Amino acid sequence: MVEAYGGFTIGFGRGVFEWKEHRSKLPLHPYIAGRFGTGASMAFTVEFLHSEGGFYPALGSGCRMAGGEDLDAFFRVIERGYQLVYEPASLLYHLHRRDYVHLQKQIYGYGVGFTAYLTKIMMDHPKFTLDFAGKVPYALVYLLRLRLSKQKEKPTYYPKELTITEWKGMLYGPFAYIRSRWEMRKLSRKLTWDETCVVIPERRDD
Numbered sequence: 001m002v003e004a005y006g007g008f009t010i011g012f013g014r015g016v017f018e019w020k021e022h023r024s025k026l027p028l029h030p031y032i033a034g035r036f037g038t039g040a041s042m043a044f045t046v047e048f049l050h051s052e053g054g055f056y057p058a059l060g061s062g063c064r065m066a067g068g069e070d071l072d073a074f075f076r077v078i079e080r081g082y083q084l085v086y087e088p089a090s091l092l093y094h095l096h097r098r099d100y101v102h103l104q105k106q107i108y109g110y111g112v113g114f115t116a117y118l119t120k121i122m123m124d125h126p127k128f129t130l131d132f133a134g135k136v137p138y139a140l141v142y143l144l145r146l147r148l149s150k151q152k153e154k155p156t157y158y159p160k161e162l163t164i165t166e167w168k169g170m171l172y173g174p175f176a177y178i179r180s181r182w183e184m185r186k187l188s189r190k191l192t193w194d195e196t197c198v199v200i201p202e203r204r205d206d
Contacts (some may be wrong), residue, residue, distance in 0.1 A: 001103060002096045004158040008038040015086035019078050027138040030078045031118060037084075039070020041092035044077070052076055058177065058184040059116060061109075068113030068177075072120060079125075107162050111169025116177035123181075 016022045017036050023029045030036075049055075052073075059068035077084045097103040122129050 001158055001162070002106075005107065005162070008040060008092075008094050009088070010035060010037065010086060012088045014088060017078060017084045017086070019081065022083070027135050028132070030075060031121070031132055031135070033071040033074040033117070034114070036074045037086045038092075038094075039067065039073075040094050041090060042070060042073070044073065048077070048080075048082070052080075056120065058180045059113070059120065067109060068117040068120075071113065071117040075117070075121060104162065104165055107166050108169040111166040111171075112173045112176050113169075115170045115173030116180075117173075119174040119177045120181075 015036075017030065019030060026032050026035055055069040056072050057069075059072055061067045061069075074084055097106055118132075122132070
């Protein structure tokens with residue numbers, strides 16, 4: 001079912017992605033960062049990660065999101081003017097969920113992570129809002145045509161329930177991100193306060 005959903009590969013050909021020169025064929029380039037590869041197997045230069053302050057914890061799987069920090073990192077590579085390379089020769093075997101309940105949570109998490117990552121982009125860079133909104137109608141037409149052309153090829157064993165589950169996750173994603181972002185800032189302020197309020201006991205010789 002995971003492979004019917006889309007799997008973790010985008011083909012066996014090497015791909016180079018940039019903002020303008022090398023573009024994905026999807027209308028929502030570069031916002032659909034999942035088309036660049038998978039966060040289960042990724043590598044960055046140390047210089048880039050240091051310059052960006054690392055991954056954004058409010059999108060991490062340890063918070064309200066089930067992931068999304070990899071999408072954010074992919075987008076930041078392209079947004080900063082660098083190249084993002086998909087290398088099919090780099091192989092990773094991903095352990096898929098073996099029971100339906102965990103698969104539901106996984107698909108729901110994909111939906112939450114995707115729209116949460118988009119929310120971060122729009123909040124951090126309002127200039128992208130118009131660009132993204134202008135591409136949405138073309139994306140909807142593209143997806144409709146793709147669905148109609150591949151309707152006969154679509155595996156019948158992929159439950160519609162999982163598609164609805166993903167949509168529910170996408171609806172919750174923006175709210176989850178705003179809540180997670182608020183919690184991270186609250187935690188950051190608390191840690192800063194604790195560090196600056198360390199009480200050093202007065203030394204007594206007696």
